[in-house]
Amino acid sequence: MRLAVIGAGWAGLACAVEATRLGHAVTLFEAAPMAGGRARRVDHMHGMALDNGQHILIGAYTATLALMRDVGVDVETALQRLPLSLRFADGGGLQLPAGKPPPLDLLIGIFTARGWTWRDKTSLLSTAVRWRLAGFRCAPGTSVATLCAGLTPRVMQELIEPLCVSALNTPVPQSSGQVFLRVLHDALFSGRGGADLLLPRVDLGALLPDAALAWLARHGATTRIGHRVRAIAPEDDKWRVDDDLFDQAVLACAPWDAARLVRATGLPAASRWCNVTEALRFEAIATVYVRGAAPLAEPMLALRSQPGSAPAQFVFDRGQLGGPAGVLAFVVSANETPRETLERQVLAQAGIQLGQPGLTPIQTVVEKRATFACTPGLARPPAAIAPGLQACGDYTEGPYPATLEGAILNGLAVGRSLATP
Template identity: 65%
Template sequence: MRKSIAVVGAGWAGLACAIEATRGGLAVTLFEAARTLGGRARALPAQMPDGKPVILDNGQHILIGAYSATLGLMRELGIDPETVLKRMPLRLRFADGGGLAVPPGWPPPLDLLAGILGARGWSWHDKAALMRRALAWRAAGFLCDPRTSVGQLCAGLTPRVQRELIEPLCISALNTPLERASGQVFLRVLHDALFTERGGADLLLPRVDLGTLLPDAAAHWLAQRGARLHAGTRVQAIGHDATGWQVDGERFDGVVLACPPWEAARLAESAGLLEAAGWSRLAQALEHEAIATVYATGGAALPAPLLALRSSAGAPAQFVFDRGQLGGPQGLLAFVVSASREEREPLQQRVLAQAREQLGLADLRPLLSVVEKRATFACTPGLQRPPARIAAGLLACGDYVEGPYPATIEGAVRSGRAAAAFGPA
């Protein structure tokens, strides 16, 4: 008989794990507490002001060209990334035209250097300071003291470069304010995106909802190959004895916890193993950051599908997406507030005021505000993340387990595939 594996959680990590395990010949059963697959990157049904249904997302996401594992998985499922994703060069331009834009098609790091030289509104002092620092990071192998924060790493850069480049990159990649964000992880992101492959820093903006982007096709692929999927089923406990593992009484040869860290900690503790208790403490010790997405209607088309916004205490959003240019209804905008700590209503009002001031949009009406209070782990210097292995035959995967990347879709997919490669004991 084929060995069996239970995957608890059908987010992007769990789906990647289930696909890899199925491909490896294991009998896979997938449990998901929610009825919608995708975890923290999932589709969300809503209604436009005229009553027409529309599919939004629980948070506006960006992929980048360096997401090789994610893009590869999409192709394996028959999804053409060039069809469902709008590719554009790295662009951190503001509504007034200022900021940096990397030219398309250039090899790294020449594309970044050209973008720095052509940055609008920057002085030669701004540009020279960033070029010197970027070359120094490259010479040092993109390594620094693990205790260094992004703020400390970039202390010699000018205020404009920090505001218009470092802060947006840090907050979008690590979802952690730069004074608290890990400099080493930030350097790894810069290396892979900006200095490794042609197009690695390209922004890939979804033209479809997050369910269509991968989870729906993954569920179909798994069902065709005999995997069992139990949506709307929250696992209560796991156990272990001489015969193997049990998930709510059902026997398996191995278990992969692909659920959020707090849920994985609860289930690992329920196993009653000493090593699982230690792992649970590490998972429970993680701090988390929120991400809010404010959807609003009635806006005019933006100059580009994505614009950077100048954020401050009174202007919380860092980016705005024109969903009308990405396959959605015309006039629908999505404002992203990373590392958000405000309540929904006051945050929504501040974002609308920011849109009036920076975009000149006075007639926006709020449609829906989505706040994921524990969207990502806080990627802080020297953070000890829980390992993938919990005990023999019990593994964890997700964007929070040990690894070089922050909490991203790519980190989740890579983690899921790695967990499946271990297989049941």
Template identity: 60%
Template sequence: MKVAVIGAGWAGMAAAIAHVQAGRQVTVFEAARTVGGRARAVPGALPDGTPATLDNGQHILIGAYAESLRLMRLVGVDIDTALLRLPLTLQFPDGQGLQLPDLPPPLDALLGIARAKGWGWRDKLALLRTATAWQLRGFRCAPATSVAALCAPLTPRLMTEFIDPLCVSALNTPANQASGQVFLRVLQDSLFSGRGGSNLLLPRADLGALFPEAAARWLQQQGGQVLTGQRIQRLQPLPGGRWQPVVAANGTEEPGAFDHVTLACPSWEASRLVEGLAGTAGLASAARWSATTSALRFEAITTVYAHAPGAHLPLPMLALRNTATHPAQFVFDRGQLDGQHGLLAFVVSASDGDRALIEQQVLQQAAAQLGISALQPVQTVVEKRATFACTPGLQRPGMQVLPGLTACGDYVDGPYPATLEGAVLSGTAVAALA
């Protein structure tokens, strides 16, 4: 069976691997010149002109990302070298916050909460009571419940210093708009999935090297093709249920017919391609899939890279106190991760505003909260459609689009928000539908 995978992001590479392992002949088409999708490396330069390797967004993984870790190992990535494993830590620059010890659950959470700095016993007991109630209910809540409503029994300090940063980092959606059910699933699979499930896994390599570039090499070694700079303009149905991907005008030959196509491109591109099929006789059901997909709303993520000689954080990652004028929720010390000393990455999840204003506010936030006033901006990356807005009761499209046509990505129907793990899980699962 000949399979075309359209998109070489994390979901697409996972799908291609699964198709190859099922004995299929795979060709991956990627519109960009590099693989990785929205989790890829981008070139940059420090203020003195020294080249720097950045990412189009500062991602993290957690220990519960079993499928991501399995695929990395499969394609030859040394996990211990590529990722820095740390206990779950939401520590602020003043030393306050939560840090879990290296113990099996639930002992790690119990001891971590009991030792949390800056939290009173009222805060700690409220969290323990509420978390116990969530567990007794099987980590389920009404579909329409928001994270804010779910966490109503908690104190204002817990909302500000624990729930809000955790919610926005996992779901990239503010707590008053975010799905309580998805949030509970994330908590269940991280804090209660087994020892190490809640660990932070911070990339020591750029996001391209972390998985997609190694996956592309693995696919080519298995006889697959990875074609970059190839944007698919439309899909042409052929007799016998086959498909002809039509490459955007670029002077190259058309790639031939395929028995199956997996759409692993961004949701808006997948919707465009499927919408183009809705007028074809017998394919009217494509319109429903396209309508569901195009109805998704999106949240932005802004990453501000800044540099100062000697800039150093007490930990590789710190939480920041987020306000209207201090928008970043987290900061990463790239010197402790990939050796780019003095380079800090500030993450503004669910960001909304002008790039220049956000950059200016983040530098002011660094001076106020970190005491680093000499930072110079290196590059500010705004991913306007970084993730879908993970709202209560959200209808997400399924993986089966039409006979012989499937879709994968972090946006397809599933229990998780838009994460790297959600993307690769969908990629692995979609191959079973071919």
């Protein structure tokens, strides 16, 4: 089968690799000058390679890790594995022990959490037991705030809010409790090491896209990087993509681009798919890179975030993660603050919370539509759009929020669903 995959983000790469592995003749289109989508390497600034955002993987990302290995990435070298840690610069917060099976690791982490009172610890323990007895399920319309109503303010501030914003990129009051519980279950109860943090020690291009493109080239796929698809259209029982005819097509581009292409076909059957896709709301993620820093106590630290004054939730020491010494990456999720104000607030936050005033900004990368807003009861579009036309991406129907694992799982599922050639 001749297959067009439109978009070379992580979902499109996963789909293209899987379809090629199954024997299809794949042509991969990408409008940008490089692959990776919303998890990519950006231009070198000041002689250093930066990313469009600081991504975190966890040990439970089995599909992502398997795909990386399949295309030739040395996962153990590319990623630094650490126990789940939400520790702050002052030493407070929760950290799971290394090598312990669940739920023992969580119990140890709760009872050794620094700065927490017994009330804090017992509120989390009793709430976690209740979630587990309920099978990590709740009503679709439940928010994370409602789900966690019994927790103390400290547990909410130092555990739930950082976990929620890092996994769902949506503020706690507007986040889906159902999706949050799925993330917690898979991370904390799926098996030994599932909650481990896997921090990239290479740029995002080297983490998957570069190797995936090389794998596709070795296996006969065609890649058209820098080619923006103008239009798609059904033609008999095939699909025309610009000037080429394919047996099937997969839209692995951004949801707004996918909806634009589908709308232009005029297919009445696809109208509902476009309506659902166009109704999605999006949240921004900003990464503020600075230099001149002293090494942090850990490669990653949590930060106490306060709207309007201390916007960043996490900071990463790039010098401890294969990058240049003295460079920190501050991650600001679900925040629409203008760039200059954001930089000023982050520098002040670094001085107060890290004891490092006088840092110098290198570059601030803002993804204005980094993820869909993962709200309670959210309707997400299905993969199937019309006969011979599918979509894949972290925004299509699935149990996960907008994560790398969600994108990979959707891409692999679509690749496997294609008819046998």
